[in-house]
Amino acid sequence: MRWGAALAVLAALAGYLTVQYLAGGGGAPRCRVVAGHGGGKSYEFTPEQTENAATISAVGTTRGLPERAVTIALATALQESGLHNLGHGDRDSLGLFQQRPSQGWGTKRQIMDPAYAAGAFYDRLVEVPGYAKLPLTVAAQRVQRSGFPRAYARHEPDARVLATALTGRSAAALTCEGRPAPTPDGGPDAVRAALVRDFGRDVLRPAAAQVRASVTATPATAGRGARDAHAAVTVPVPRGAPSGGTRREGWELAHWAVANSSALHIAKVSYAGREWSRDGYADEWRTVGRPRQGAGVGDDAKNGGAAAGGSGAKVVRIATGD
Structure with missing residues (x-):
C-alpha cells in the first residue's frame, strides 16, 4: 500500500509538472x-x-x-x-x-x-x-x-x-533560453513595433546620433518575404565614444532583443563579434568571426567583442523565426 501511495504521488507530481510546462508555468523558458x-x-x-x-x-x-x-x-x-x-x-x-x-x-x-x-x-x-x-x-x-x-x-x-x-554597461550579460511564446507576435514588423514602443519613434529614424532600423533577409530566406523564418532587423548603433570600453547603446539594444526573444520569436542576436542563438547556445554569448587585427580574445571582450575591422560594433542584428 505504501508503494502504491508513493507511485500515486509521483504520478500526480509528474502530471502537475507536465501541465505547468505546457501552460508555460514551471517549465517556462x-x-x-x-x-x-x-x-x-x-x-x-x-x-x-x-x-x-x-x-x-x-x-x-x-x-x-x-x-x-x-x-x-x-x-x-x-x-x-x-x-x-x-x-x-x-x-x-x-x-x-x-x-x-x-x-x-x-x-x-x-x-x-x-x-x-x-x-x-x-x-x-x-x-x-x-x-x-x-x-x-x-x-x-x-x-x-x-x-x-x-x-x-x-x-x-x-x-x-x-x-x-x-542599460548596456555590462556586455554579453543577459541570456534567455527556451521556446517562443505561443503568440503570433513574431517577425520583423513586430520587432520594429516593439522598438518604437520602448525606445520611441526616433529609434527608426536615420540620424547620426540616433538608432535606425531596416529589414533585410538572410541568404537562406532572401526572396521569400519578410514574414519568412529568420528575416532580420538590422539596427545601426549610434556613433559615439565607447563608455567603459564597450558601446553601451549597442549592448543595450542587444540585451533588449534577447529579453524580448520569447515574445517576439527572436532566434538570434548578433553584436560586436558576439552572438546569442536561441536554438544553438541560448545560455551564452559566443564569439563569432575573427577578432580585429592586433586584438586578442581578452582585448576583444574588453572592447565589446568588435569583429574584424570593428564593423561588428556598428550594428545589432536581430534575426526572427520559429
Missing part, C-alpha cells in the same frame, strides 16, 4: 543575468519579467536618465508586482508599479501599458530632489507612498545587476 563580466552573481527571471524589465530600462535611458534611475524603477517593480503586468491589486492598483487610476496615475488602459507605466514612474521620480543620491528605498517610497517602505531595499541587488545589463 528562463532568462539569466550575470553580474560583471561573467564571474559575478547571477539572477534568473521569466521571459515576461525580463521583457518588462527591458521596457522599464529602455524608457528610462531614452529619457536620458542615469542608470541609478533605472535601478530604482526596477527594484520598485520587483517589489510591487514581481515585474508582472498585473490586472489587479490592492483597491484599484494595477500594472507593473501597482499604480492607481484614482490617484492620478492614468486610466486603467494606460497603466496596463508597461511603457506608459514606466514613464509615469519616471515622471514622479525626477521630481524628487536629489533622488540619485538617496537610498533606493527612500527614493522609491517618495514616489510610491507604500505602506511597506522598507521592502524596496531587498530588491536592490538584483535590480542593480539587471540595470547594468539592460
